Amino acid sequence: MAKSHYLETDRLANVIAALQTMAVADRPSATLNRWVAELEASEELTSDQLDQSPIKFAERKKWQAVFEQHPEFFKTYTLRGEPRVLLRWRFSESIKREAKEGANGKASAEKPEGDAASSPLNADQIQVLINTAIEMHAKEVASERAPDHFRPLLMAIIGAALGTVAGGLIIVLLGLLQSGPAHRLFD
Structure with missing residues (x-):
């Protein structure tokens, strides 16, 4: 153009x-x-x-x-x-x-x-x-200005990755809380 x-x-x-x-x-x-x-x-x-x-x-x-x-x-x-x-x-x-x-x-x-x-x-x-x-x-x-064709895709990928990490941490924390105080991670 x-x-x-x-x-x-x-x-x-x-x-x-x-x-x-x-x-x-x-x-x-x-x-x-x-x-x-x-x-x-x-x-x-x-x-x-x-x-x-x-x-x-x-x-x-x-x-x-x-x-x-x-x-x-x-x-x-x-x-x-x-x-x-x-x-x-x-x-x-x-x-x-x-x-x-x-x-x-x-x-x-x-x-x-x-x-x-x-x-x-x-x-x-x-x-x-x-x-x-x-x-x-x-x-x-x-x-x-250059159009931001990839910005929505990039934000979706970042959101999915952060959601996966946050979900995994929540599962680990819930597992630790259910096993009780005697359970140690590094025995």
């Missing part, structure tokens, strides 16, 4: 970091390089600084794997030859809002997939995403 992506080193922490960052960003979608720059930044950067920030190949590869291997939270796609990533919940909220505005007769401008503006998720929504990631990680950890 293939190893779960949640069991990779630091994966849960990376998923949670990406969820938090993408949940409060100004847009639900951005280029892969922009997300990598934001997630790896050691300080708060402006939008222009993020776009100009150099990206290390290893960092890009790490975050691209996180986004691609967790489609339950992230969608990766290419727009005009540029790899992009979006947080699914944010994107679905923007689609829902656009549909609602369209039903109310408001005109909506055509926007490429993932470029629709949406408001950041609230704290409760972010907590739901984080809890979901933690639960999925916990399930994978639990399923990785």
Whole structure:
């Protein structure tokens, strides 16, 4: 069986970091390089600084794997030859809002997939995403543990052996008590 992506080193922490960052960003979608720059930044950067920030190949590869291997939270796609990533919940909220505005007769401008503006998720929504990631990680950890197929059999054998020894001792003691005080074992 293939190893779960949640069991990779630091994966849960990376998923949670990406969820938090993408949940409060100004847009639900951005280029892969922009997300990598934001997630790896050691300080708060402006939008222009993020776009100009150099990206290390290893960092890009790490975050691209996180986004691609967790489609339950992230969608990766290419727009005009540029790899992009979006947080699914944010994107679905923007689609829902656009549909609602369209039903109310408001005109909506055509926007490429993932470029629709949406408001950041609230704290409760972010907590739901984080809890979901933690639960999925916990399930994978639990399923990785070796099953104890032989434990019930081993306990039955140990119980039978202890019962046999205890039963034998009781029989010997009862025999000694019935024979009286004059009987000695080692005459």
